[in-house]
Amino acid sequence: MAKTGMKRLEELKPEIYKCIHCKACRFAYSGEPSRKGIGEHTGKTGKSILYEGMVDSCPAGIEYGWEAFWNAGKVWIARSILSGDLEFTEEVRDVIMPCITCGQCSAQCENKIPTVDIIEALRAALVESGVPMIDKHQLVDRLVKELNNPYGGKADERFKWAKDAGLGKYVNNKEAKIGYYVGCTASYRQVEVAIATAKLFDQLGMNFTLIEEEVCCGSPFFRVGAVDTAQELMNKNLENFKHLEKVYFSCAGCYRTFTIDYPKWMPEGEKLPFKTQHAFELISSLISIPKKKKELPAEIDALKKKLKEKPDKRVEAQIKRLEAEYAKLNEFKGEIKFKPNKELKGKIVTYHDPCHTGRHFAIDMEQEMIKESKNLMFDMRLINQRIEEWFEIPRIILRKLEEDVGIKFTEMYRIKLNSMCCGAGGGVRAGYPEFSLRTASLRCDEANAINADILTTECPFCWRNLTDANEQYNHGMIVMGVLEMISKYNLLDIIEKPEF
């Protein structure tokens, strides 16, 4: 991958030129016009939305209205830059910066255009051209260079939360081969998320380390085009974490940045020296894998019976595949469930898919599988299946909470690949705070439409933005992380301790 904005934009030219301006990218469920929904709901700002079929879901397009703020308009801006019909100016900056880079557009595109990559490359090229970043972005750029975080928090207070919560032993734990990368938002703002995650790891018996030299992952800077700053941060983190075998995350943005961005920005041929996983994947696997281990033998037996009745090469191959899967699953140790809780019983709980762990991972997975595919007509079904499995991961936890704790897990209308963004990412929360909060309020409206008591998510940035909108616009819900809920209400019940 090219490592500068303009070169990257030129590299993306074949993708940019695929855009036919069909505008499917404006909508969630652009391919499901008859999708049954939850009817019309009037939100806190008086805006009425019909949650049926396709729904306008590009936050910048909804906010500003001009074609330029919807994705297709931005792709044609990129094309105009490449063709020399348009030059980078502050006018261009002010149009391309208020984009949350949520990826809704990419998810809707039938031509599989990597729209987020295009917008980020366009921004990087803009910065390269000498057009100054907006004031707020310049400020966070300065802050991260001085203090290793964009919040202006003191570097030596990054792990104050751990020490205050009695988890100080994990700071620079030299014995551990597993790391927990906390990220700036959970370290300096949403410390509840960090505390909850670390406590869960502690309860599960994980020997992990918090690296005191941890710096900002660089996500805001990759998104807004300050790629030099982003790469400096990346290199520091890679150096400080390189001795570890695995790193866990509790922030969707940081997880996305390490797992998807870093490998692209590292020198050609280099790979991440450690495996990455989000904490919710771990918790989910402690539910799903034991369940699958119990179910698979019966499934295999049924197929063997079928094979006895009628020989079939496909059934034979399926048995082989499942037996191999079972053998692999047997190596996995650990099982959890949740304790009942009177306070939570009967509460309507919904889940907001963070764009960075949800859609971005799904799209990245899709793009990689498309690249590898020799016959996409055949492979597309598998790709879609993998994406669906990815989105199920947090839902496994929520359904188990429903079963064991008695919450009522209820989905909003726009979910998974079609989830509506919280409004925080892409440099928008810092740069365009009112727009950011209005977007979060639209999302809270959607939770209100299903009468949610609790709006959960798995990203401290989403958590922050949704909480602020919840308060400012009086949406009347509780906003919390799923793992935060598990920790706060002491729900974790370990059946078999996992091995790490």
Next chain:
Amino acid sequence: MSYKLPTEKDLEAMVGIVGKEYASNNKAITASYLAKSVMGLESQIPDIVVRPKYVEEIRKILVYCSQEKIAVSPVSGGLSGGFACPTIKPGGVLLDLGRMDRIIEIDEKNRYAIVEPGVTNGSLWAYMEKYHPDWAPPIADGAPPAATVMGDAIDRGFSLYTSSVGPQGDNFMAGEIVFPNGDVVRTGSWALPFAKPFYKYGLGPDMWSYLMGSQGTMGVVTKAAVKIYPHPKFKTVIAWGMSNPQDMQDLTLEVGMQEFGVAHNTVMVQGGNYPLVMARWPKDKVPHDYAFYKEMGIPEWWMNWECWAQSQEELDFVTNKINKMAEDFKANRAKDGDAMKPWVLHPKQIASRLKKPNKIAVPYSFWEAGFLFITWYTPWNECAHFAEMYNAAMEKYGFPPVMWIASIERCRQAICMPIVCFDSTKPEDFEKVQALNLETTEYGLKQGWLNYRPDPYIHVQAYYQAGMYWKYLRAFKNLVDPNGIMHPGRLALP
């Protein structure tokens, strides 16, 4: 004819009409309205974009631009797969009518819907599914969900039931249009102030027909009353495969000529060839040989009949009749009867074909990086000739021979749509496309075939050959748009 290049003063005038938030000459904003593909390769960045919401605003804008001789291009959704009506030379003002997105009325008894230009297929579909589920929205089939009902009509596009009742334009009962001379006119019965828009031929000669197919060259249509039809629960799709377009054409004509009791139930009759399936995937990630598609059960050529009925009995009657006719055709009249067979569709395939609106026409950019629909009308019994000619031409120029053909009004006309998939990053590909277009246009016009969306530089030849018709068209244009500001260049008017 010379036009004024808009200045800051003109922008101020626009701001004075619509407000600061809705008029812009920001270079990024104007560039974002470009589209060079799908319907046309010519597109120029407009000088000013204005987003009006009210009829009076549009009237003032047009009067001003007419006085100042500033070109104006109205765009409702601007779609049917890419901006169908982008600004071309001389640029000027682009009117983005997206804010005019009201569904004004659905009258079930009189069976019409009144919509503004910005009402999209998707929004009307969702609204009617929820609130008028027994009625089918008059949306475009095949155009993306963000396409508009209005744009589809003005381009005399395809509706859900075009193969039965005729093009979308025929579904329009009445409209309201703002002319650049400042007049606001309602057509049909709507011309009377207290009348419903219930009758197209209203007070006398039908003025609407001058506007339909105009692509914004006469004025700005601000409201339209469009027929709605029942949306029955009994639907299915049947298909037959064959080895050549002649059999596809002839069988379909026999069915279409049945008219009552059979063809009227076939709301969407469309077919094509296997490259229609192939070219929806990246060029280097699917086989190109027909052998692969044959093994998957995809015929070389096929025709689908989407059938709607008010009862299962009626549906069975229609589908059985078509199948019986196909068997008879195969046995007695087909060019290659041995190759003909029913294409048994999986329920998921049927569901996918019944889904409206859909993105079925969108992924042809996945093949390389760009495509053009160079669409033509022919008499139905000439569509096979068209297909053979055009496919040969596409292959000559190195493009995959992707052909889609659909019936209008029970095979009275064929809409023939070669999908020219090319690499739009390569200037030489643009040249090849233009050369293909020119060569096939010269041939097509000689056969008496018509362009669907005329390219202003190539298809304009049609007008030179229809001089008397063009004379009267220009006379009407001069009447309503004396300074020729409305999308000059389209349809070679002026």
